[in-house]
Amino acid sequence: MSLGTTDKQRETAIVAGASLSGLMTALTLARAGLEVTLLERSARKSRTGAALPVAEGLLGRLTGRSETAYQSIPSGAQAWTDVHASLREAVQSEAHIDLQAPVTVTSAGEDDRSAWVSTDRGEVLHADLLVGADGHRSAVRGLVSPETPNAVFSGYVIWLGLVDEASISAPAWPSDLAILYEGDYCLNAYYLPGEDGSTTRGRRLGWGWYDAGHNELLRKAGVVRGNVVQRTLRPDDMPDSLFRELARDARHYWPEPWREAILDCLARRSIIGTPIGEYLPDRLVTQRICLVGDAAHLPSPMTGRGFSASAEDALALGDALERHDSIGEALRRYEADRLQPARGLVRSGQSFSRSFASRGAGQ
Structure with missing residues (x-):
């Protein structure tokens, strides 16, 4: 039974x-x-x-x-x-x-x-x-x-953002997923259905930017203590200098439409930073x-x-x-x-x- x-x-x-x-x-x-x-x-x-x-x-x-x-x-x-x-x-x-x-x-x-x-x-x-x-x-x-x-901090953070495709003027990426390595960064970018479920020109663009160069910021903000992740980094935790730095690097490293999507999210302060633990x-x-x-x-x-x-x-x-x-x-x-x-x-x-x-x- x-x-x-x-x-x-x-x-x-x-x-x-x-x-x-x-x-x-x-x-x-x-x-x-x-x-x-x-x-x-x-x-x-x-x-x-x-x-x-x-x-x-x-x-x-x-x-x-x-x-x-x-x-x-x-x-x-x-x-x-x-x-x-x-x-x-x-x-x-x-x-x-x-x-x-x-x-x-x-x-x-x-x-x-x-x-x-x-x-x-x-x-x-x-x-x-x-x-x-x-x-x-x-x-x-x-x-x-x-x-x-x-869980143990893995030594890097992922910046995450999401934007409506209608807000982006750049031509669409040729596939639904991009995995790009440039400099010391990795970018996973992808198309998602729109809020109404649309999979055509009403989609959303999501992105995850892997970054191992801001660990000191994570520790200063208290989101990583020792080798343990405490929480997610929210926009209010992020200094203006970080948004400027990420925008500069987005222009330098990432192709369209992901560049425009990232810049849109940064301009709106609509990103989070997830320190990665394992x-x-x-x-x-x-x-x-x-x-x-x-x-x-x-x-x-x-x-x-x-x-x-x-x-x-x-x-x-x-x-x-x-x-x-x-x-x-x-x-x-x-x-x-x-x-x-x-x-x-x-x-x-x-x-x-x-x-x-x-x-x-x-x-």
Whole structure:
């Protein structure tokens, strides 16, 4: 008899973190028959410019239902914000998921009978299962791997931006993706559907500019401390000199239409800087706690597979819970399915990170 069947009380789960991996995991846990409490510390999510490769029929696989019941997520390259909005809408329509935000998990633990979290609301919440989906700075990770609780700063930042194609006068790039190396920089640039889903002349241009030369700025702003990434660099954290420098280098290094797209974003102060960390897991589970997504395995974005791996985590965990009668058995199956692929994914990006970060040595 699998977990959550109708002839016994539904098992319960707490998912810490309602970014992409947390939303997907909440959907698969509800599909498996669990009552899910989903906790998110941020009232609003935004990831300017980031693009994700979405597999065909993803939402249907996560929920076990026809995608016509939800705002479908088109396959192919999609904007981070669009995917997040669709997943959140699906979560909010699911009766067995209680999404609470903003709520910060301040501590967590487990024993033979349950797992629990304490929150900044002064509550202590108990459940049969605790899932850490709380990203690269996961608080739950320290319970699973106390010897290695932190992701390690990889030595570079990615500047991200997004602009409507209609704002750009330059001719279109001949393909949907460009990967360019110039000087000490790397640029990934791509076309995304417009906000209305258009894939013709109503698209958006997204870009990610890899830069290993501003590590001192990251440390001065407090977004990197020691070898640990703390947060994303927002425009208010960025000095005017940085915008001028990036605009100068964009004019020098990048071809159209990416040059114009980058200059447009810089002029609007509509960029973010994401310091890149990496985390190679040794384990994914304890007795009643598991990790998914960036909390479990944090690869370089150059792998292009972080989102897909998070979806695979969510699906594997849901499948394991459906197949096994106990939380412990299900978590052991989940780790057996996902640990080695997760380690392989992280390792696949490490050679790029080490080579690219060396360009910023001495910064």
